Amino acid sequence: MLRNQWYVVLESREVTKKPVGCIRLGERLVFWRTFAGQVVCQLDRCAHRGAALVKGKVLPNDHIQCPFHGLEYNEKGQCTCIPANGRSEPVPEQFKVKSYPTYEAQGFIWIFWGDEVPPKAPRFFDDIGPELSYGTVIDPWENHYSRVIENQLDMAHLPFVHYNTIGRGNRTVVDGPGLLKVDEGFFIYVYNRRDDDTKRRTSEEVPVPNPHNEFKLEFIFPNLWENYISQKVRVMAAFVPVDDTHTLMYLRFYQSFMRLPVLSRFINWLGGRTNLFIAHQDRRVVETQIPKGPGEGTGENLFPGDLPIMEYRKMRLKAKA
Incomplete structure (x- = not known):
């Protein structure tokens, strides 16, 4: 921690x-x-x-x-x-x-x-305002919170773990991903595609931000993540550390396309249950990762598509110093 x-x-x-x-x-x-x-x-x-x-x-x-x-x-x-x-x-x-x-x-x-005086108030996502309503589900995971975070920064697992949900399309090649560092975090721009035998583009070769798609991910250190799907839809998660091997994911579905109170609550509930189903596809695998602790320094071998995970680990190492 x-x-x-x-x-x-x-x-x-x-x-x-x-x-x-x-x-x-x-x-x-x-x-x-x-x-x-x-x-x-x-x-x-x-x-x-x-x-x-x-x-x-x-x-x-x-x-x-x-x-x-x-x-x-x-x-x-x-x-x-x-x-x-x-x-x-x-x-x-x-x-x-x-x-x-x-x-x-x-x-x-x-x-x-900690023991120090907080330097300033914590940051939250600038694009989440009062026009967005939300519903929350709280989900327990049996692994270190950093492992759960890294799963949400992982672009290469989508066609395998989520083959029948958000990973449909067999887009196995990870061009980039694009990464933009900001205060206390970073944005990720996704360029996954089907393998057509052409060479993958590096993170320096993909445009940031993506001019063709408003979709992006944002991470705020140490434990907040947002999936910006569209102007009217977001998925947001707080990865709450319980102890070294247990995490609670506070998963929120935000939307502004439905304003009627009763229907809005139903949509938020339904969005939460859908996201929970997708999260459980991840959880099934993440809970098998060993050791059950932060990944840095454990002898893992990362590849270029793991750039957001590498950046997160750099931030953790800097915070430890």
Whole structure:
């Protein structure tokens, strides 16, 4: 897991007035809201005897109270009260829990997982605006989140894994792909075609962007991906790290071609189920990849069509430095 990064970890709807516990980035975390609605994220472990704070409650003073001995913690994680000592006695400094900065937008909750002060708010996709409605499905995968991300950056697997869905047409040759680096990520332009015995074009030989097709992929480091299908349709995913071998894919279908509320919800639901079917074609294979961890440094042999995977791995190595 890469420290000092903004990660999408939950949807906003998953955190209401009561504490919510989950495992993210290999840690047991508790999320709760202040009475003003601000999301708080802390390690789910009382500094006294290690009880789970998620079993406690949020008090009117915007403190979370441990269910075991009533210790209270503010949004910064500092214990403000040990009932057994009395409210008049100062709380020792070591009674605190780790808190992570949070950010909420677009119906998602990010945490800044690390020890540094976040340099700025996280980025989201510029072309996803309020005119697009969406539906979300949450899908568990048994592999490292980087393996799941790399699958969505892989242009060569389409005619084999998705032979009867999005990979129809036997376009096995990967011209390019085209790649355009942007702030905190990159765009991918696809030029897959049938093998007609002509030499494949390199990434330097294909135009960027594609002048003949608005379709493109975008990746925002460390865990967001978008499939821009058309002006009115997008597929977007957040690859949420649970631990070293488990990932949750938050998969969204966005559209603006249907505005009527009831029909819009049905279309979004149907789009989500369709995308889930396609994702499960991928999942069947990705869960077999070994080792179950990040691919860089594992002795794999990549070919030119894997350029987006190479770029992603470079970004990971730079973040580790």
